[in-house]
Amino acid sequence: MKSWARLRMVLGRVGQALPALFGVIVVTFILTRALPGDPAVYFAGPAADEASIQQIREALGLDRPLYEQFVYYLGDLASGNLGVSISTGQPVLEELARRLPASLELTLGALLLSLAIAIPMGVLAATNPGRPIDHICRVIATAGVSLPTFFTGIALVFVFYYLLGWSPAPIGRLDFAYLSPPPITGFYTIDALLDGDPETAMAAAGQLLLPMITLALFTLAPIARMTRGAMLQALGSDFIRTAKAAGLSQRVILIRYAFRNAMLPVITTLGMVFSFTLGANVLVEKVFAWPGIGSFAVDALVVSDYAAVQGFVLTMAMLFVLLNLLIDIAYTLIDPRIEANG
Amino acid sequence: MKTSSLPLISVQNLTVEFGTREGPVTAVRDVSFDLARGETLGIVGESGSGKSVTSFALMGILDANGQVAQGEMTYSGIDLRRASPRQMRDIRGREISMIFQNPRSALNPIRKVGLQIEDILREHAVAVGGHARRQAVELLDRVRIRDPEKRYHAYPHELSGGMCQRVVIALALACKPRVLIADEPTTGLDVTTQKTIMDLIRDLATEQGLSTILITHDLGLAANYCGRIVVMKRGEVVEAAPVDVLFGAPRHPYTRALIEATPRRSGTVRALLPPDDFRHGQPDPKPRCRALSAPLLTVEGLTKEFGAEGSGFGWLPWRKGVETDKAFRAVDDLSFELHAGESLGLVGESGCGKSTTSMMIMRLLDPTQGSVRLDGEEISAIPSSKFARHPARAKLQFVFQDPTDSLNPRFTAARCISDPILRLGKLEGGKAVKARVEELADLVNLPLELLSRFPHQLSGGQKARVGIARAVALNPSLLILDEPTAALDVSVQAVVLNLLADLRAQLGMSYLFVSHDLNVVRLLCERVVVMRAGIIVEEGATDQVMTTPKTAYTRELLASSPEPPPTLGALEAAE
Structure with a gap:
């Protein structure tokens, strides 16, 4: 009965994400139409005359009314046709499919690392407010967020690759000495492990480490601050006093009563943190020659590769919608207070 | 085994200090009392009296900045002040338990109540595994929760306040402690719920041979359930005596004042x-009654439904005809009249629709049906969004329950009071407005030097006065008072109620007094309307309703509110 209601709620959330996805598609469509310049002229090349431009315009369907173009656009999207990138000559979809796992591996890895550091840091700070440990956490978090990622990235490369030589050269996902593992998840470290090749996995992890740390440092601050605040609030609430008065041990109070409640607002901020991690990704990918979609998009933008840019915007927007959907669902499942129609 | 004459809990010269930015503040000074086996002791005091801090110190759960500066506390011979944290943890919950105010927030909001009980059983190794679960269900049953198997899986937000308090009691009694400290266990609950909860605590205490400390601001409540009462004021004990002695011959003037103010x-x-106020023995101020005039406020067939509009997706073709949430009738076909100069009490428990009614009359909510006429003018048709600028708005004013939340924290007292004058008044120029504000401050006995202060720099009673001054600023003909004293201490309540009585006599306003407490409403209103579940159960002259109630519900309501024993003075007067 109850789990039914929960499932209905989850499905409801999924349903609510559909209009957002449709909105994303409309916006990308309008965006490409609003960009300056006539694509037909662009495609026809500099030597084309009026007649050949007109011909291309008809061939591309650009002479049709806007709604008809939109229907074609939807049809193309449904069949996975995002056009061809003029800078690489490859279909945009293939290009994105190849690069997206690289970006996701980096971003998710960084986020996990950041959570693993920031949450204990926030809890420590909250349980010792005003004490030295609180101030140390604050300093670390503030330093992390105030240094621009390209600077931290270069500094890390300088120290750990150039000076100490502990880290491999920042030349992408895998050193040339290794073959990339068979694509299963698209994440090199995981694929190599699945393939039973720990050596390649280690090499991939080594490549991943520095850019991951760079990004993680940047996202430390918001998560740590949020955890600290939420934890302080939870620890100050009445039910903690009840738990104390009932003689529950410090560990149970801290973890089962305070921490679980404090995680709710932290989960909400995760969506936001993820979005700006993806933003910061673009620079980090450039510094570490990481073959992700961020560096691809920057290259495409520089050479006015509209199909590629459009594909990128579409992918990112979908990613945001899906991620927020996941967070919403997680929240619905964790917090019993969310009502069926709330 | 020690002799039974030895007190179970003994507190001697307890002093508690809190470290603040301005240096240490003493919250409790030199407090001593004993709790004998099987005794029920009341600790009574107004806010800031240190009664809760005393109990927190006893339990060793003071906030991090608080510490016991002096004194001794023993439980059955164990030195509580010097006990190790490990020892204290074993004592808490197993030997001494505590229940709190605000039962809903006293429970972990995202954990099933049954599991919360189990946590405590496991912690004190009273029960393990499936046994713990069975015992948790048993405990829920013992605090008279119906269907305990099902309630085991409930989250706090799915239970009513009274139910939550039962769960908190189950938590407290899970490990069969010998002492129960109840800190304002029924504040914020309805009077009928209050009675059932207090009776439950008393019965369980007798069953299990518990000694109880009841901490409350309500002298009447303490008198009904305790054998002995300790009266505290500003961190000190002013008097401790058995109930009949305390009421029969209070020794301290503060005790006397507290008894009178209840x-x-x-x-x-x-x-x-x-007693030392010069007005104490005087007759009540006489309102300028014009009961024979045309009705000032006529409410006819007033109805409010919530949730009737559906989920907002009703326009979608596939949602057509889909049964949305059943409309909930908060107020159902309500009709009454209020004459000029008259005061009407609207009494009922939470959820009875009294506040919804006052909001509809105030035009803050749109009624689903029915009419509201003020001075013969139909005002229910004016949309609530437009009513703020309507000329009739000035005739209607509102005094809110929470004196703090109803004042803009960034406005000074003077700015708060002048707000309606600037919006709806006809006064021109800063001088005239300032003069009027000062006149109003005088009217409500608010010292003029307080006018430049912000709400957080004022006491509860002063904030209540600012709220009242603001409400009477435009000389309204009807003042709606929504539990205006519910958040105040009884001594402050006494002063505010007198102020309201005086204002009515001076200005000839009508009051619509919304409250849960018949004993308070009685003091200001000639007539009362008793509401339950959106409808009127009983209506009539206050005296008649109080002395010869016609319906069972009114009788229950009256029987539930605790009545303090008569004072010696009252007994003498009766002879």
Whole structure:
């Protein structure tokens, strides 16, 4: 009965994400139409005359009314046709499919690392407010967020690759000495492990480490601050006093009563943190020659590769919608207070 | 085994200090009391009296900045002040338990209540595994929760306040402690719920041979359930005596004032004031009654439904005809009249629709049906969004329950009071407005030097006065008072109620007094309307309703509100 209601709620959330996805598609469509310049002229090349431009315009369907173009656009999207990138000559979809796992591996890895550091840091700070440990956490978090990622990235490369030589050269996902593992998840470290090749996995992890740390440092601050605040609030609430008065041990109070409640607002901020991690990704990918979609998009933008840019915007927007959907669902499942129609 | 004459809990010269930015503040000074086996001790005091801090110190759960500076506390011979944290943890919950105010927030909001009980059983190794679960269900059953198997899986937000308090009691009694400290266990609950909860605590205490400390601001409540009462004021014990001695011959003037200020079933508004107030013995101020005139406010067939509009997706073709949430009738076909100069009490428990009614009359909510006429003018048709600028708005004013939340924290007292004058008044120029604000401050006995202060720099009673001054600023003909004293201490309540009685006599306003407490409403209103579940159960002259209630519900309501024993003075007067 109850789990039914929960499932209905989850499905409801999924349903609510559909209009957002449709909105994303409309916006990308309008965006490409609003960009300056006539694509037909662009495609026809500099030597084309009026007649050949007109011909291309008809061939591309650009002479049709806007709604008809939109229907074609939807049809193309449904069949996975995002056009061809003029800078690489490859279909945009293939290009994105190849690069997206690289970006996701980096971003998710960084986020996990950041959570693993920031949450204990926030809890420590909250349980010792005003004490030295609180101030140390604050300093670390503030330093992390105030240094621009390209600077931290270069500094890390300088120290750990150039000076100490502990880290491999920042030349992408895998050193040339290794073959990339068979694509299963698209994440090199995981694929190599699945393939039973720990050596390649280690090499991939080594490549991943520095850019991951760079990004993680940047996202430390918001998560740590949020955890600290939420934890302080939870620890100050009445039910903690009840738990104390009932003689529950410090560990149970801290973890089962305070921490679980404090995680709710932290989960909400995760969506936001993820979005700006993806933003910061673009620079980090450039510094570490990481073959992700961020560096691809920057290259495409520089050479006015509209199909590629459009594909990128579409992918990112979908990613945001899906991620927020996941967070919403997680929240619905964790917090019993969310009502069926709330 | 020690002799039974030895107190179970003994507190000697306890002093508690809190470290603040301005240096240490003493919250409790030199407090001593004993709790004998099987005894029920009441600790009574107003806010800031240190009664809760005393109990927190006893339990060793003071906030991090608080510490016991002096004194001794023993439980059955164990030195509580010097016990190790490990020892204290074993004592808490197993030997001494505590229940709190705000039962809903006293429970972990995202954990099933049954599991919360189990946590405590496991912690004290009273029960493990499936046994713990069975015992948790048993405990829920013992605190008279119906269907305990099902309630085991409930989250706090799915239970009513009274139910939550039962769960908290189950938590507290899970490990069969010997002492129960109840800190304002029924504040914020309805009077009928209060009675069932207090009776439950008393019965369980007798069953299990518990000694109880009841901490409350309500002298009447303490008198009904305790054998002995300790009265505290500003961190010190002013008097400790058995109930009949305390009420029969209070020794301390503060105790006397507190006893006088507690509203009863009879007595005047003036009698609430402390005996040394010159108005104490005077007759109540007489309202300028014009009951024969045309009705000032006529409410006819007023109805409010919530949730009737559906989920907002009703326009979608596939949602057509889909059964949305059943409309909930908060107010159902309500009709009454209020004459000029008259005061009407609207009484009922939470959820009875009294506040919804007052909001509809105030035009803050749109009624689903029915009419509201003010001075013959139909105002229910004016949309609530437009009513703020309507000329009739000035005739209607509102005094809110929470004196703090109803004042803009960034406005000074003077700015708060002048707000309606600037919006709706006809006064021109800063001088005229300032003069009017000062006149109003005088009217509500607010010292003029307080006018430049912000709400957080004022006491609860002063904030209540600012709220009242603001409400009377435009000389309204009807003042709606929504539990205006519910958040105030009884001594402050006494002063505010007297102020309201005086204002009515001076300005000839009508009051619509919304409250859960018949004993308070009685003091200001000639007529009362008793509401339950959106409808009127009983209506009539206050005296008649109080003395010869016609319906069972009114009788229950009256029987539930605790009546303090008569004072010696009252006994003498009766002879």
